[in-house]
Amino acid sequence: MRKLALAVVLLLLPVAPASASPGLRFEPCADVPEAGCATLRVPVDRARPDGPQVDLSVARRAATDPSRRIGVLMVNPGGPGGSAAQFAKDAPKLFSTEILARFDIVGHDPRGIGGSSPIYCDTSALGLPHPAGRPDTPERFGAFAAYNRALTEDCRSRTGPVFDRVDAQSAVRDMDDLRKALGEREISYYGMSYGTLYGQKYAERFGRNVRAMVIDSVVDASMPLPGLMEAGARAGEDIFTEFVRWCGDTPSCALHGKDIHALYAELRARAARGDLHVPDLPDQPLTPGELANRTVRHGYAPDFPRMAEYFATLSGQPAAGFGATAASRQSFAVLCQDFSGHPRTAAEVAAVDARVRAAAPTVQASPIWDLALTRCIGWQGPVLNPPTPWQPVKAPQVLMLNSRHDPSTGYENAVNVRRQARGKATLVTYDGTGHGVYRRTPCTRAVTDAYLLGLTAPRDGFHCPAV
Known part of the structure; x- marks a missing residue:
C-alpha cells in the first residue's frame, strides 16, 4: 500500500524541462566521460565584484530520464576538503536509480579545494x-x-x-551563483557532514531558492x-x-x-x-x-x-x-x-x-x-562565519538525518540544530552506528528518496532501526 501511494505521488509530480545551463559550458569529464565538467568564475570577494576572480570546478550527471526530470540536486560530501565535483561524478554509486533518473546531480569543489583554486603551502x-x-x-x-x-x-x-575567502558564507554565495548559471529557479540539496554546514547557511540566506534539502550527519554551527x-x-x-x-x-x-x-x-x-x-x-x-x-x-x-x-x-x-x-x-x-x-x-x-x-x-x-x-592558534586572518543559531525561516521543511552513534557529528548536534530550526526541520534517526545515514538501510534510503522525489517528509522523530 505504501509503495502504491508513493507511485501515485510520483506520477503527479510536475516535470521540469532540462536546464539550458546558460552560464556554463559542459564538456565530457576527462576522468568520467559519462559526466559533464565545466568551470564557473566568481568573485573572490563579493564586496569587490570587479576584483580577483576564482574558477570553480563543476561536474554534472544529467538525469537519466529527462522526460521526468524534476530539477537539480546539488551535492556536497563534507570534509572540509571533500570534492563535491567527484561526489557528483560518483553519483551512480551513491544515489538510487530513481534519484538518478529524475535529477541532474551537480557538485562543485568549494573554493580552495580540489579543482577550485586549491590552497597551496610548502612547509x-x-x-x-x-x-x-x-x-x-x-x-x-x-x-x-x-x-x-x-x-x-x-x-x-x-x-x-582566495586564501582569505574560503569560508561557508562565500561558499553558499558560490552555490547560488551556480544555481543561476544552471538556469534554475530553485535547487534541491544533499549535504553530508561539513556539507550540512553549507546547507544550513544556504537555507538561511537563500531559503526561497530551495525546493528540498537533506542534511545528513549534522554539524552544529551555533557553538564556538x-x-x-x-x-x-x-x-x-x-x-x-x-x-x-x-x-x-x-x-x-x-x-x-x-x-x-x-x-x-x-x-x-x-x-x-x-x-x-x-x-x-x-x-x-x-x-x-x-x-x-x-x-x-x-x-x-x-x-x-x-x-x-x-x-x-x-x-x-x-x-x-x-x-x-x-x-x-x-x-x-x-x-x-x-x-x-x-x-x-x-x-x-x-x-x-x-x-x-x-x-x-x-x-x-x-x-x-x-x-x-x-x-x-595565532590566526591573523578573518573569521567570516560567526556562530549563530540556525534560523531557516524562508526555507521549506528540511530533512535531517543522523546516526544515534556517529563518531564525528554526534547525535546531540542534530538534536540541537533541529531545536534551533523552530519547526522547520524534521529529524530522522538511524538507531545504529556510523557517519552518513542515507545509504545505511532500505529504510533510510526510502525515507530520503520519498522526500526528495515527492516532498513527503516523515513525522518528526521518525526512527530507522539499526542493522
Missing part, C-alpha cells in the same frame, strides 16, 4: 619545525603561534587572495570551537564504547576478552613518548592526536573488526624511539575562518583540554575539531 620553506606536544604552556603556545603565522603567510603567498571540541570528544568516546561492547559480544574480535580500556591507555602513553609509528609507515610517528583520529575514523563505516586489528597491531609494535613529536600538516584556512573561539593563550588551551578529557576519559581527544585548535 619545507618555513624554516621552522612543526611544534611538538600540546600548546598548553606559554612556550609551546608561542611556538605554535609562530609556526602557524609563518605557514599562513606561505599559504597566502602561494594561493593568492570549545563547545564543538567537547561535543566531538563525547562522540569519539561514544564510538569507542560501542566498539568495546561489540568486541565483548563478538568472539572473532581480535581483542575479545582483553581489557581494551587499559590497552588503549597504554597505546596513548606510548604515542606520547614517541614509541609508536603509523602501521606500514615506519618513518612516520603516531601521535596521540593521530591515534584518536584513526580510532574515530574506524567508526565511520563502522569497521570494528579493522579497529580491533589496528589496536592489536599497534600493541605488538616494538618501541619506535622517535621522541615526543608531532607530524607537520598543511594549514586549513576553512576551519579558521568558519569558527570563532580559537584559544588566545596557553591557559585557554589547557582549559579546553580539561573539558575534552572530562567528556572523553578514554579517547581523551576531539580529533575532528582538534585540528582547528592547533592550526588556528
Whole structure:
C-alpha cells in the first residue's frame, strides 16, 4: 500500500524541462566521460565584484530520464576538503536509480579545494619545525603561534587572495551563483557532514531558492570551537564504547576478552613518548592526536573488526624511539575562518583540554575539531562565519538525518540544530552506528528518496532501526 501511494505521488509530480545551463559550458569529464565538467568564475570577494576572480570546478550527471526530470540536486560530501565535483561524478554509486533518473546531480569543489583554486603551502620553506606536544604552556603556545603565522603567510603567498575567502558564507554565495548559471529557479540539496554546514547557511540566506534539502550527519554551527571540541570528544568516546561492547559480544574480535580500556591507555602513553609509528609507515610517528583520529575514523563505516586489528597491531609494535613529536600538516584556512573561539593563550588551551578529557576519559581527544585548535592558534586572518543559531525561516521543511552513534557529528548536534530550526526541520534517526545515514538501510534510503522525489517528509522523530 505504501509503495502504491508513493507511485501515485510520483506520477503527479510536475516535470521540469532540462536546464539550458546558460552560464556554463559542459564538456565530457576527462576522468568520467559519462559526466559533464565545466568551470564557473566568481568573485573572490563579493564586496569587490570587479576584483580577483576564482574558477570553480563543476561536474554534472544529467538525469537519466529527462522526460521526468524534476530539477537539480546539488551535492556536497563534507570534509572540509571533500570534492563535491567527484561526489557528483560518483553519483551512480551513491544515489538510487530513481534519484538518478529524475535529477541532474551537480557538485562543485568549494573554493580552495580540489579543482577550485586549491590552497597551496610548502612547509619545507618555513624554516621552522612543526611544534611538538600540546600548546598548553606559554612556550609551546608561542611556538605554535609562530609556526602557524609563518605557514599562513606561505599559504597566502602561494594561493593568492582566495586564501582569505574560503569560508561557508562565500561558499553558499558560490552555490547560488551556480544555481543561476544552471538556469534554475530553485535547487534541491544533499549535504553530508561539513556539507550540512553549507546547507544550513544556504537555507538561511537563500531559503526561497530551495525546493528540498537533506542534511545528513549534522554539524552544529551555533557553538564556538570549545563547545564543538567537547561535543566531538563525547562522540569519539561514544564510538569507542560501542566498539568495546561489540568486541565483548563478538568472539572473532581480535581483542575479545582483553581489557581494551587499559590497552588503549597504554597505546596513548606510548604515542606520547614517541614509541609508536603509523602501521606500514615506519618513518612516520603516531601521535596521540593521530591515534584518536584513526580510532574515530574506524567508526565511520563502522569497521570494528579493522579497529580491533589496528589496536592489536599497534600493541605488538616494538618501541619506535622517535621522541615526543608531532607530524607537520598543511594549514586549513576553512576551519579558521568558519569558527570563532580559537584559544588566545596557553591557559585557554589547557582549559579546553580539561573539558575534552572530562567528556572523553578514554579517547581523551576531539580529533575532528582538534585540528582547528592547533592550526588556528595565532590566526591573523578573518573569521567570516560567526556562530549563530540556525534560523531557516524562508526555507521549506528540511530533512535531517543522523546516526544515534556517529563518531564525528554526534547525535546531540542534530538534536540541537533541529531545536534551533523552530519547526522547520524534521529529524530522522538511524538507531545504529556510523557517519552518513542515507545509504545505511532500505529504510533510510526510502525515507530520503520519498522526500526528495515527492516532498513527503516523515513525522518528526521518525526512527530507522539499526542493522
